[in-house]
Amino acid sequence: MAAHRKRTKGTVVVDTVGIVGLGLIGGSLARRLAQRGIRVVAWNHRPHPYAQAEADGIFCKSTLAELMTAEPDVLVLCNPLKAMPAILAELKPLLDEHPATTLTDVGSVKGMVRNQVKAAGLADKYVGAHPMAGNELSGWQAADPGLYDDALWAVTVDEPTDYRRFFAVASLITEGVGNRIIVLDDETHDKAAAMISHMPHVVSTALINELTANPDRNVAAALAAGCWRDMTRVALTDPDRTRAMVEEDALNVEVLLRRMASRLTDMADQLHAEQDQGSIVRGGSLKGDAAAHIRKFFAAGDPFRRYKAQTSSAGDFPARELEIPEAGWQQTLLFSARRGEAITSFIHPHQAVIQIRPAI
Amino acid sequence: MAAHRKRTKGTVVVDTVGIVGLGLIGGSLARRLAQRGIRVVAWNHRPHPYAQAEADGIFCKSTLAELMTAEPDVLVLCNPLKAMPAILAELKPLLDEHPATTLTDVGSVKGMVRNQVKAAGLADKYVGAHPMAGNELSGWQAADPGLYDDALWAVTVDEPTDYRRFFAVASLITEGVGNRIIVLDDETHDKAAAMISHMPHVVSTALINELTANPDRNVAAALAAGCWRDMTRVALTDPDRTRAMVEEDALNVEVLLRRMASRLTDMADQLHAEQDQGSIVRGGSLKGDAAAHIRKFFAAGDPFRRYKAQTSSAGDFPARELEIPEAGWQQTLLFSARRGEAITSFIHPHQAVIQIRPAI
Known part of the structure; x- marks a missing residue:
C-alpha cells in the first residue's frame, strides 16, 4: 500500500470532491472518499442524512450553489436519472462560474446522460462514469464504503473530451476511491x-x-x-x-x-x-x-466457461505499463479495454499501470 | 423429535432399503438412511466406494442378485439415466423372485423412466421419485447426508399404482429420510x-x-x-x-x-x-x-414476488391433516400439491400431515 502510494505520488489531481445525492451509491462514495482523506462536500435533496454524514467527515451543504463555493475539482452526480435534467439546469450557471470543476455521474446508462448534459450546455466539462457496485438496498441508511471494495468503473469519453478532465475523473477513481477503470465510448458501454x-x-x-x-x-x-x-x-x-x-x-x-x-x-x-x-x-x-x-x-459458450475458470482460479493478474498518447488517447484506451485490460493506477498522466485479464 | 417419532409410530413400513448407484445422490441417500437407523444394502457399478460405505454402516454387495437376497422393501435406482435400460433388464428376473420389493428411482425426468420401467415389464412394482437435492459436484466422494436437509421430493404415480407401494416409498421419504413430499403424475412433474x-x-x-x-x-x-x-x-x-x-x-x-x-x-x-x-x-x-x-x-410477476416474500419471511408453515381416500387417492394428492401443500408425515397409511404453503 505504501509502495503504491509512493509510486503514484504526484498523480493525485483531486483535492475536493462534490457529491450530489447521498443515496446508496453517492453516500457510499462520499463515506469512502472521506475515509481515504479526500475533502468531500455533499448535497442531498433532503437533509435527513446530514447529521450522520457530517459525523463521517462529509461537509454537507444546503444548496448546490453553496456546494459549488467549495470549488470541487470533480462534481459527481449520484442523483436518480429522472432528476438529472432539473439538476443540470440548476448547475449550468454555477459551473460556468467555476470552470475548473469537472462534471461526472454514476448512472447505469451513459448515452442518455451525455445527451442530457449536452442539452444543458455542459458537454465540455463532462466525463461519464459508472461504478460496477450496488446491491438490492437503497438510500443513505444502506451507504457503506465497502460497497466499492474491488469495484471496476467504466469511464466514458467521446472525441471532444478534454484529457485533463478525463484524468481528473480517472485518477479520482484509481487513487481516491482505490478502484480500477476501463475507458469506453458511450455506445460500447x-x-x-x-x-x-x-x-x-x-x-x-x-x-x-x-x-x-x-x-x-x-x-x-x-x-x-x-x-x-x-x-x-x-x-x-x-x-x-x-x-x-x-x-x-x-x-x-x-x-x-x-x-x-x-x-x-x-x-x-x-x-x-x-x-x-x-x-x-x-x-x-x-x-x-x-x-x-x-x-x-x-x-x-465454452470460451466463456474457460474464461470463468481462469479468472476464478487466478491470483493476481499480471500488470504492465501503458503509454497513453496525447492524440487518439480515446482509441488507445478503448482498445485496451477490448483486450480485457483495466487501469489500476497512473504513474503520471500519460502512463498507466494496467491489469491484464484473460481474454474470451 | 421424540413426539414426532411417537406420533408416526407404526407407519414405518420400510426396514431395508436397496440403493443402486453410490454417486452424489445415491451415496448421500445411503449415508443418510444408515445414519437414521435404516438397514441399507447397496451396489455400485464399480466397487471403489465400498470400503468407506461399509465404514458408514452400508452393506455393499458385489452383484444386483446378491443385493436382492437382502430382500429390500424398497429398491432405489440412483444410477445415471443412460444405464437404466440395462439395469432394469438385469433386475426384471430378480424382482420377479422378490415380489414384495417396490422399485423407485431418483431421476430428474419421470415420464421417460416410467416408459423404460414399463418396457422392462416392471410397471406394477414402480413408484417414481425425484428429490430436489443436488449440487455441482458428483460421485461418492461428494456424498453427504446433509444434501437432503429440508429437501422436498416429488413422488410420481399413475392410475394403476398400488397404494401400498406408493406408501412404502412415501413413508421411506418422510420417516426414513426425514423429508417432505408432493405427489404428482409424471406429466405434471x-x-x-x-x-x-x-x-x-x-x-x-x-x-x-x-x-x-x-x-x-x-x-x-x-x-x-x-x-x-x-x-x-x-x-x-x-x-x-x-x-x-x-x-x-x-x-x-x-x-x-x-x-x-x-x-x-x-x-x-x-x-x-x-x-x-x-x-x-x-x-x-x-x-x-x-x-x-x-x-x-x-x-x-407480482404474484410470484408476493409468494417469495411470504415464503421467505415465514417461520413454520401451518399444518393440517389430510385424509387420503382408497379410491381416487392419486387425484386427492395431486390437488393437494396444486394448492401448494406438501406431506410432512403420516399418522397412518390413509392420514397424512400436510404443510400449507402460500399459493401463487
Whole structure:
C-alpha cells in the first residue's frame, strides 16, 4: 500500500470532491472518499442524512450553489436519472462560474446522460462514469464504503473530451476511491451493460411471468431449487427500477432480446426435430443433424466457461505499463479495454499501470 | 423429535432399503438412511466406494442378485439415466423372485423412466421419485447426508399404482429420510421441472452463447456483476449433463422455450414502439400504449414476488391433516400439491400431515 502510494505520488489531481445525492451509491462514495482523506462536500435533496454524514467527515451543504463555493475539482452526480435534467439546469450557471470543476455521474446508462448534459450546455466539462457496485438496498441508511471494495468503473469519453478532465475523473477513481477503470465510448458501454445486465433483467422477469401464468405454478414453485432461485433473483428486486433501466437503454436491449428469442426458438426447433428423428435416449448417444446442432449449442459458450475458470482460479493478474498518447488517447484506451485490460493506477498522466485479464 | 417419532409410530413400513448407484445422490441417500437407523444394502457399478460405505454402516454387495437376497422393501435406482435400460433388464428376473420389493428411482425426468420401467415389464412394482437435492459436484466422494436437509421430493404415480407401494416409498421419504413430499403424475412433474429447471438451463446457456458471440465480450465480461453471475451460474456446470436433462424432457422444454421467445420478442416490439413514440424519459413518467404494455410486463410477476416474500419471511408453515381416500387417492394428492401443500408425515397409511404453503 505504501509502495503504491509512493509510486503514484504526484498523480493525485483531486483535492475536493462534490457529491450530489447521498443515496446508496453517492453516500457510499462520499463515506469512502472521506475515509481515504479526500475533502468531500455533499448535497442531498433532503437533509435527513446530514447529521450522520457530517459525523463521517462529509461537509454537507444546503444548496448546490453553496456546494459549488467549495470549488470541487470533480462534481459527481449520484442523483436518480429522472432528476438529472432539473439538476443540470440548476448547475449550468454555477459551473460556468467555476470552470475548473469537472462534471461526472454514476448512472447505469451513459448515452442518455451525455445527451442530457449536452442539452444543458455542459458537454465540455463532462466525463461519464459508472461504478460496477450496488446491491438490492437503497438510500443513505444502506451507504457503506465497502460497497466499492474491488469495484471496476467504466469511464466514458467521446472525441471532444478534454484529457485533463478525463484524468481528473480517472485518477479520482484509481487513487481516491482505490478502484480500477476501463475507458469506453458511450455506445460500447451501453451495449455491454445491456448484454450483462439490462437484457438479462428482462429475461429474468419473463421467467417469473411465465411461472405466474403456468397453471401448475404452485407445483413448479414447490420444486424450485438453486437454478430457479439464481435466475429469478434480479426479477424480485424493485421492478420499477428495472423498467426504468431497460427503457433508458431501450435500443440495445431490444436488439439483444430479439437475438435471445432467436436462440431460444432455434433450440426449440432442434429439440422438435430431434424428437421427430426418434433418436432420444436409447441408452447411448444421439445421432442426426438436430442432435449435432444441440451439442453445438451446449458447447458454444465454452470460451466463456474457460474464461470463468481462469479468472476464478487466478491470483493476481499480471500488470504492465501503458503509454497513453496525447492524440487518439480515446482509441488507445478503448482498445485496451477490448483486450480485457483495466487501469489500476497512473504513474503520471500519460502512463498507466494496467491489469491484464484473460481474454474470451 | 421424540413426539414426532411417537406420533408416526407404526407407519414405518420400510426396514431395508436397496440403493443402486453410490454417486452424489445415491451415496448421500445411503449415508443418510444408515445414519437414521435404516438397514441399507447397496451396489455400485464399480466397487471403489465400498470400503468407506461399509465404514458408514452400508452393506455393499458385489452383484444386483446378491443385493436382492437382502430382500429390500424398497429398491432405489440412483444410477445415471443412460444405464437404466440395462439395469432394469438385469433386475426384471430378480424382482420377479422378490415380489414384495417396490422399485423407485431418483431421476430428474419421470415420464421417460416410467416408459423404460414399463418396457422392462416392471410397471406394477414402480413408484417414481425425484428429490430436489443436488449440487455441482458428483460421485461418492461428494456424498453427504446433509444434501437432503429440508429437501422436498416429488413422488410420481399413475392410475394403476398400488397404494401400498406408493406408501412404502412415501413413508421411506418422510420417516426414513426425514423429508417432505408432493405427489404428482409424471406429466405434471416433467412440465414443472421444465419450468423451473430444464428450460431455464437453456436460457442460461443462451446467455453465455450470446456473450461469447458479442464483439465486445471482454468489455461486457469486465462489467459483469451479480446479475450476470447469478443468471449464468448453471450454464457453467457440466453442459453435457444439462444437454442430457434437456433432451430427456424435450417436448416440455420446447414448448416453454417458444413461450419465452414470444415474451422476449413482445418486449422487444414494445421497446421499439416506445422509442418510436418518442416518449422515453423526459424526467417524468412515460405515456402511450407501449409504455403501458411495458409496465404490465414488469408487474405480471407480482404474484410470484408476493409468494417469495411470504415464503421467505415465514417461520413454520401451518399444518393440517389430510385424509387420503382408497379410491381416487392419486387425484386427492395431486390437488393437494396444486394448492401448494406438501406431506410432512403420516399418522397412518390413509392420514397424512400436510404443510400449507402460500399459493401463487
